[in-house]
Amino acid sequence: SQQGEEDPQALSIQEGENATMNCSYKTSINNLQWYRQNSGRGLVHLILIRSNEREKHSGRLRVTLDTSKKSSSLLITASRAADTASYFCATAISGSARQLTFGSGTQLTVLP
Amino acid sequence: ETGVTQSPTHLIKTRGQQVTLRCSSQSGHNTVSWYQQALGQGPQFIFQYYREEENGRGNFPPRFSGLQFPNYSSELNVNALELDDSALYLCASSDRRGLDYEQYFGPGTRLTVT
Numbered sequence: 160s161q162q163g164e165e166d167p168q169a170l171s172i173q174e175g176e177n178a179t180m181n182c183s184y185k186t187s188i189n190n191l192q193w194y195r196q197n198s199g200r201g202l203v204h205l206i207l208i209r210s211n212e213r214e215k216h217s218g219r220l221r222v223t224l225d226t227s228k229k230s231s232s233l234l235i236t237a238s239r240a241a242d243t244a245s246y247f248c249a250t251a252i253s254g255s256a257r258q259l260t261f262g263s264g265t266q267l268t269v270l271p
Numbered sequence: 272e273t274g275v276t277q278s279p280t281h282l283i284k285t286r287g288q289q290v291t292l293r294c295s296s297q298s299g300h301n302t303v304s305w306y307q308q309a310l311g312q313g314p315q316f317i318f319q320y321y322r323e324e325e326n327g328r329g330n331f332p333p334r335f336s337g338l339q340f341p342n343y344s345s346e347l348n349v350n351a352l353e354l355d356d357s358a359l360y361l362c363a364s365s366d367r368r369g370l371d372y373e374q375y376f377g378p379g380t381r382l383t384v385t
Contacts, residue, residue, distance in 0.1 A: 192373075194376075199359060199379075199381075200378050200379060201275070201361060201376035201377050201378045201379055202314070202361065202363075202376040203376070204373045204374060204375070204376075207372075207373060247313050247314075249313075259304070259316055259374070260315075260316065261306075261313030261314045261315070262313050263311075263312055263313045264312075264313050
């Protein structure tokens, strides 16, 4: 079963624009992580935000977490064609830290 | 530093057969997790191994089993293959137990069951 659900399922933007993806989840979490996957290959870890954090930055990435709404967002600023990929949120659930549960992903296409 | 490697890259099996997938963790990592990713879906957690012991399991039947070796490499074994087992199988390693830390993924093994 999918704990997190990303929105939108697909997003197409022009190079240089910002891309925002949202993730909603159902149960209390220890942390939430975002990963990128290119063309059905391995996943690359982007950023981890713990349940007691509200915002984190890494380069062109900004992640927010609202535990009251059980939601997170990933913002990619000044997007590039190389950012084209699927983006997944994944949650580590409170009381069961070994279970990392992924959403179904957002397919981002950045047009040159 | 060597990344996570998986073998084979692709595999075709017949329903009812058994398959073994292999994973070498990143240097210095003692924890390996396995995931199944069906086409168009997010990865689903199968199980995790920490220092050769199973350290958590997802909602998969017992015909999915694993091993971790003293060098922290790992195997995923699937018996009595079913058509629905067709998927990309990913392993990920980390240097911490549990899942509160960054995981490093391999490129995956694409399994097709016919």
